[in-house]
Amino acid sequence: MQAQIDEIAAITTCWHTDCGYRPPPRTSPETCPCVPKAAAITAARRVADELPTRIRWFPTGDGGLIAECFDDPASIMFRSVEVTVIDVFADGTVWALGVDDQEHQWPA
Numbered sequence: 001m002q003a004q005i006d007e008i009a010a011i012t013t014c015w016h017t018d019c020g021y022r023p024p025p026r027t028s029p030e031t032c033p034c035v036p037k038a039a040a041i042t043a044a045r046r047v048a049d050e051l052p053t054r055i056r057w058f059p060t061g062d063g064g065l066i067a068e069c070f071d072d073p074a075s076i077m078f079r080s081v082e083v084t085v086i087d088v089f090a091d092g093t094v095w096a097l098g099v100d101d102q103e104h105q106w107p108a
Contacts, residue, residue, distance in 0.1 A: 002045065002048060004056065004057040005041065005044050005045055005048060005057055005065070008036050008041070008044075008057060008058070008059050008065055009036060009041045011034075011035055011036055011059060012035060013032075013035070014032045014034045014035070033061070033062050033063050033090075034059075034061055034062075034063075035063065036059050036063060036064065036065060036090075037063040037064070037090040037091070039090065039091050039092035039108060040063060040064045040065050040088045040089065040090050040091075040092060041065070042092060043088045043092040043093075043094055043108060044057065044065040044067075044088045047067070047078070047086055047088060047094060048067075050078065050079070051067075051076060051078060052076065052077060053073060053076060055067045055068065055069055055073070055076060055086075056068065056070070060087070062089075062090060063089075063090030064087060064088050064089045064090050065087075065088045066085065066086070066087045066088070067085070067086040067087075067088075068084070068085050068086075069083075069084045069085070075099050078096055079096075079104070079106070081096060081098050081102075081104055082098060082099045083096040083097055083098050083099065083104070084097055084098075084099055085097040089108075091108050092108030093105065093106070093107060093108045094106045094108075
C-alpha cells in the first residue's frame with residue numbers, strides 16, 4: 001500500500017479534468033486542488049499502516065486520497081469499524097463509511 005501512496009505523493013502537476021486551474025498556466029502544487037496535499041499523504045500512510053490487509057488507494061482530485069474495498073476484500077476492519085471506503089481529506093481528516101452505512105470521522 002505504501003508504494004501506491006508513494007506514487008500518489010509523486011503527483012505534482014494539475015491532472016484532474018474538472019479542475020478549475022486548467023488550462024495552463026498551471027499553478028503550484030500547493031494551490032492546485034488536484035495535487036494530493038502533504039497532510040493527506042501523511043494521514044494516508046498512517047491509515048495504511050493500521051489496515052490488516054492491502055486495499056487500493058487513489059487520488060481524489062480534491063487534494064486527498066481514497067481507499068475503496070471492491071471484491072477483494074469487500075470490507076475491512078479499520079479502527080474497530082467494518083468499512084468499505086476510507087477517505088483522507090486534504091487537511092488529513094479521515095472519514096470512513098461502515099458496512100451499515102454509518103459515517104465515521106477522525107480529526108487530522
